[in-house]
Amino acid sequence: MEFVAISLLNGITYGLLLFMLSSGLTLIFSMMGILNFAHASFYMLGAYFAYQISSWVGFWPGLLVAPLLVGAVGAAVERYGLRRAHRFGHVAELLFTFGLAFVVEEVVHLIWGKVAVDYRIPAELDGTLFTLFDTSFPIYKGFMMLISVGMLVALYALLTRTRIGLIIQAALTKPDMVEALGHNVPRIFMLVFGGGTALAGLAGVIGGNAFVTEPGMAAAVGSIVFVIVVVGGLGSLGGAFVASLLIGCIQTFSVALSISITDVFALAGVSLPAGSQVARLTITQLAPVLPYLLMVAILIFRPRGLMGARES
Amino acid sequence: MSAPAIRIKGLKKNFGASEIIRGVDLDIHRGERHAIIGPNGAGKSTLFHLISARLPVSSGTIELKGENVVGLKPFEINRRGLSRSFQITNIFHNLSVFENLRCAVLWSLGYRYSFWQRLAGLADARQRAEAVMEDIGLGKRRDTPAGILSYAEQRALEIGITIASGADVILLDEPTAGMSNTETEEAVALIRRVTEGKTLVMVEHDMGVVFGLADRISVLVYGQVIATDAPAAIRCNAAVQEAYLGTSLNHD
Amino acid sequence: MSSRLVTRSRLLLWGGCLALALALPLVFKSGFLISLLCQMGIMVVFSLSYNMLLGQTGLLSFGHAVYYGLGAFATMHTLNAIGKDGGPLVVALLPAVGACAGLAGGVLLGYVTTRKAGTTFAMITLGIGELVAACSLMFPGVFGGEGGVSGNRVIGKESFLGFTWGPQVEMYGLIVLWAFVCTVAMFALTQTPLGRMANAVRDNPERAEFVGYDTERVRLLMVILSGMFAGAAGGLTALNYEIVTAETLNAHTSGVVLLMTFVGGIGFFYGPIIGAILITVMQIVIGGMTHAWLLYFGLFFLFMVLKAPGGIASLIAVQRNLWNAGLFGRMLPHYLAMALPVLILLAGLVGLVELTYALLAGEGVGAGDTATKVLGMQLKLGSPAPWVTALAVTGTGLILTRWIGNRAGAAWNAALATLHGDKA
Numbered sequence: 004m005e006f007v008a009i010s011l012l013n014g015i016t017y018g019l020l021l022f023m024l025s026s027g028l029t030l031i032f033s034m035m036g037i038l039n040f041a042h043a044s045f046y047m048l049g050a051y052f053a054y055q056i057s058s059w060v061g062f063w064p065g066l067l068v069a070p071l072l073v074g075a076v077g078a079a080v081e082r083y084g085l086r087r088a089h090r091f092g093h094v095a096e097l098l099f100t101f102g103l104a105f106v107v108e109e110v111v112h113l114i115w116g117k118v119a120v121d122y123r124i125p126a127e128l129d130g131t132l133f134t135l136f137d138t139s140f141p142i143y144k145g146f147m148m149l150i151s152v153g154m155l156v157a158l159y160a161l162l163t164r165t166r167i168g169l170i171i172q173a174a175l176t177k178p179d180m181v182e183a184l185g186h187n188v189p190r191i192f193m194l195v196f197g198g199g200t201a202l203a204g205l206a207g208v209i210g211g212n213a214f215v216t217e218p219g220m221a222a223a224v225g226s227i228v229f230v231i232v233v234v235g236g237l238g239s240l241g242g243a244f245v246a247s248l249l250i251g252c253i254q255t256f257s258v259a260l261s262i263s264i265t266d267v268f269a270l271a272g273v274s275l276p277a278g279s280q281v282a283r284l285t286i287t288q289l290a291p292v293l294p295y296l297l298m299v300a301i302l303i304f305r306p307r308g309l310m311g312a313r314e315s
Numbered sequence: 316m317s318a319p320a321i322r323i324k325g326l327k328k329n330f331g332a333s334e335i336i337r338g339v340d341l342d343i344h345r346g347e348r349h350a351i352i353g354p355n356g357a358g359k360s361t362l363f364h365l366i367s368a369r370l371p372v373s374s375g376t377i378e379l380k381g382e383n384v385v386g387l388k389p390f391e392i393n394r395r396g397l398s399r400s401f402q403i404t405n406i407f408h409n410l411s412v413f414e415n416l417r418c419a420v421l422w423s424l425g426y427r428y429s430f431w432q433r434l435a436g437l438a439d440a441r442q443r444a445e446a447v448m449e450d451i452g453l454g455k456r457r458d459t460p461a462g463i464l465s466y467a468e469q470r471a472l473e474i475g476i477t478i479a480s481g482a483d484v485i486l487l488d489e490p491t492a493g494m495s496n497t498e499t500e501e502a503v504a505l506i507r508r509v510t511e512g513k514t515l516v517m518v519e520h521d522m523g524v525v526f527g528l529a530d531r532i533s534v535l536v537y538g539q540v541i542a543t544d545a546p547a548a549i550r551c552n553a554a555v556q557e558a559y560l561g562t563s564l565n566h567d
Numbered sequence: 568m569s570s571r572l573v574t575r576s577r578l579l580l581w582g583g584c585l586a587l588a589l590a591l592p593l594v595f596k597s598g599f600l601i602s603l604l605c606q607m608g609i610m611v612v613f614s615l616s617y618n619m620l621l622g623q624t625g626l627l628s629f630g631h632a633v634y635y636g637l638g639a640f641a642t643m644h645t646l647n648a649i650g651k652d653g654g655p656l657v658v659a660l661l662p663a664v665g666a667c668a669g670l671a672g673g674v675l676l677g678y679v680t681t682r683k684a685g686t687t688f689a690m691i692t693l694g695i696g697e698l699v700a701a702c703s704l705m706f707p708g709v710f711g712g713e714g715g716v717s718g719n720r721v722i723g724k725e726s727f728l729g730f731t732w733g734p735q736v737e738m739y740g741l742i743v744l745w746a747f748v749c750t751v752a753m754f755a756l757t758q759t760p761l762g763r764m765a766n767a768v769r770d771n772p773e774r775a776e777f778v779g780y781d782t783e784r785v786r787l788l789m790v791i792l793s794g795m796f797a798g799a800a801g802g803l804t805a806l807n808y809e810i811v812t813a814e815t816l817n818a819h820t821s822g823v824v825l826l827m828t829f830v831g832g833i834g835f836f837y838g839p840i841i842g843a844i845l846i847t848v849m850q851i852v853i854g855g856m857t858h859a860w861l862l863y864f865g866l867f868f869l870f871m872v873l874k875a876p877g878g879i880a881s882l883i884a885v886q887r888n889l890w891n892a893g894l895f896g897r898m899l900p901h902y903l904a905m906a907l908p909v910l911i912l913l914a915g916l917v918g919l920v921e922l923t924y925a926l927l928a929g930e931g932v933g934a935g936d937t938a939t940k941v942l943g944m945q946l947k948l949g950s951p952a953p954w955v956t957a958l959a960v961t962g963t964g965l966i967l968t969r970w971i972g973n974r975a976g977a978a979w980n981a982a983l984a985t986l987h988g989d990k991a
Binding site for chain 3: 367369388389390393394398399401405406407408409410414417418419421422423426427428429430431432433434435437476479480
Binding site: 032036038084087088091093094095097098099101102103105106109110112113114115116222226229230232233237284288289291292295296298299302303306 | 621625627629679682683685686687689690691693694695697698701702704705818822825826829859861862864865866868869872873876920923924927
């Protein structure tokens with residue numbers, strides 16, 4: 004019980020963080036048809052920017068400035084890179100973002116080195132928020148939840164309550180029509196791309212110190228985010244939300260479970276032949292592949308994803 | 316007597332709440348040239364998409380030469396001898412005219428997914444593609460990439476790809492759309508020539524083409540067939556005149 | 568179009584290439600260069616197999632290294648299982664085992680990946696690639712864990728026609744033969760019904776369905792066949808390096824083959840060959856000079872995506888067209904005029920990157936050292952002088968490139984207009 008409650012809280016925290024990434028990715032994909040391969044690179048940039056800023060002036064200014072900086076970088080990338088690649092079609096755009104991910108990782112190597120940097124949780128958030136049964140729940144996790152939920156509410160309000168949000172929603176389904184109505188679609192694209200990457204940057208700011216800030220973080224999170232988007236259904240915000248929480252929970256639960264596959268089958272009354280390599284694996288060891296296995300299962304049994312509307 | 320080329324019964328199609336095809340019953344006889352006309356938005360193209368399985372059917376049956384084909388995939392229907400063209404030109408843009416046509420004949424000649432035979436050695440595929448190429452008047456454009464042909468040439472190629480496989484039921488979706496008068500005349504002659512002895516179903520807006528080419532005409536209004544008859548009878552049909560021809564024929 | 572299988576010109580071209588490849592070690596005798604040539608041969612096969620997907624079928628895969636890696640591991644395990652019982656002839660045939668493994672992998676994984684095309688296919692291949700890479704770390708018994716699996720390609724006491732494959736140059740000969748056979752086979756495939764329908768599916772999958780082809784099936788077959796050739800390349804790499812690590816099948820390797828193929832040019836059969844050779848040379852030569860080579864590589868790739876999406880092969884093709892139209896002479900002075908400012912610009916940029924690298928992440932010297940050697944020059948990183956110089960050079964290069972580039976661009980457009988005007 005205790006284990007379930009704590010893992011669930013951790014899973015939701017992680018899932019919300021993942022949704023900050025996957026929502027931006029989904030918005031960009033639905034609007035522009037671009038799968039931003041470099042999305043997790045902006046997450047990484049957010050963490051590094053925040054690290055650099057917090058080492059100069061502290062965590063709180065970084066929380067505000069780093070996502071804005073990342074968003075500015077994103078908007079510039081859209082304006083001066085993607086828009087040009089767009090002329091050559093979707094493959095060129097995808098390749099461009101792929102190359103960008105490559106370059107960002109190398110630039111991070113160049114500036115901050117190849118090992119993890121010491122990006123820490125600020126002292127005022129370091130401590131225990133509450134103790135459930137015998138396990139403590141850190142303040143910072145609560146803070147992450149607060150920021151993510153706040154961000155999501157803001158995003159929802161932006162999309163449903165403001166003019167630009169309505170235009171974005173309209174452009175999601177009928178970009179030609181929106182352009183025909185006289186809206187500057189390229190500028191909206193730039194805003195959406197900048198906004199999506201800023202969201203990723205914010206996730207980096209609050210995720211970088213909760214986990215680890217290192218050059219490999221983009222690749223590690225990036226493929227998980229893609230899995231989420233496929234599982235949730237390409238272009239579906241609701242699907243991305245469900246899939247983010249699902250994957251977040253799967254990963255936190257599986258990391259914490261140390262029973263082996265043999266034990267799992269034993270619970271079901273099946274005894275596996277002892278000694279094989281597969282049978283001895285624990286769920287914890289399986290943790291890294293579970294999201295991908297889920298993705299394969301979804302592709303076989305429900306190819307459009309959990310809540311996907313369109314087949315592409 | 317053998318089954319009709321196409322028999323449609325109680326066909327319905329809805330997109331969300333809006334019903335586009337609202338219960339169509341239609342028989343297309345073998346060997347006839349059948350035109351489907353109707354005002355814009357009547358569901359003519361949707362009907363084609365349903366027959367050729369580009370869109371899934373909501374309810375009803377479609378029989379192709381006596382066999383229910385609802386639920387089959389487009390390529391399965393094509394293999395049963397139904398071939399269609401598109402209103403918006405749908406060709407292989409980066410391939411040459413000749414390669415476009417050769418791609419269209421490969422399956423029907425039984426080459427399937429072969430990766431052990433050389434294309435250049437397949438005399439029958441080459442001859443058939445060349446014959447179609449001459450038929451549609453693109454012999455001089457043999458090695459030109461299809462993407463840089465003129466519009467009329469692309470429309471001709473579209474028809475060429477459709478008939479190349481030798482399918483005996485041909486669906487043409489507005490074959491003369493966007494053509495000048497001379498081009499239309501040439502296209503009509505081409506269609507008449509290449510569909511000789513086959514079943515032809517066409518959607519067309521140009522009434523000159525329809526009444527010149529069709530043996531029978533069906534009128535589709537708001538997702539329902541309100542009349543199917545010979546051209547002369549259609550012209551005099553009061554319901555048709557009221558629903559459609561009265562306004563449109565005078566303009567054409 | 569000739570319908571004969573072997574025409575004289577084709578025979579001359581292919582035979583010439585084979586003879587040239589086999590004769591290269593006569594000129595490049597050093598061990599380093601022969602290793603480089605070996606790597607090139609392997610990468611030629613790997614990137615050609617990749618282009619069967621990207622260029623010919625229009626499938627952008629981020630997980631092609633899976634097949635390469637499976638081929639490599641299968642070959643290595645077979646090599647070790649044969650042990651003393653085999654001989655050089657068996658070893659020479661081992662890449663076929665790799666090909667079978669790649670083919671099997673293609674059958675298994677292709678079923679999942681080819682259900683979708685386009686962007687979804689790209690994402691799924693990425694996920695499948697990660698899945699296999701993660702699995703490879705879970706089963707150290709099969710994939711050797713961190714250390715990888717190693718073996719010895721020299722087995723048995725006898726030689727086969729005098730070859731034991733021990734010396735690197737003999738291994739090179741084996742690689743050339745395999746690469747030649749694979750290249751011929753892949754070229755032949757482009758001339759078959761399946762190869763042509765792959766092009767059709769790339770151009771217009773919807774129409775392909777309406778001429779009777781199951782596009783999923785076409786994609787699946789292409790993935791399987793391409794996996795087979797990638798597996799053969801993997802088998803060669805196992806024999807060449809005598810060690811296979813989990814890195815062989817991870818996302819990085821998939822990325823490299825994508826970059827090579829694209830830079831070479833996906834629209835031409837020979838494009839990937841150019842890319843494989845060029846990138847391998849860059850990798851080893853520039854990689855040996857600077858730690859920042861991956862950054863240069865990435866920037867070069869971005870440049871190609873934005874400025875020359877057809878890759879080097881298409882640039883060559885345009886030059887050939889210009890030459891045939893007698894316009895090449897008109898462009899040549901512009902090319903030469905461009906060379907100088909571009910070189911200045913590059914020098915400035917490289918200087919900046921290298922200075923930053925030395926200051927912040929220099930290896931060998933502690934990060935933040937104030938004096939270090941950059942490109943052989945002893946520089947004081949703390950002083951402004953080197954930075955100002957590099958910035959000035961970059962600025963000059965930038966201005967000159969834009970200035971001369973505008974003129975060259977105008978001439979280029981005029982030449983192309985003439986060229987296409989002649990055609991139409």
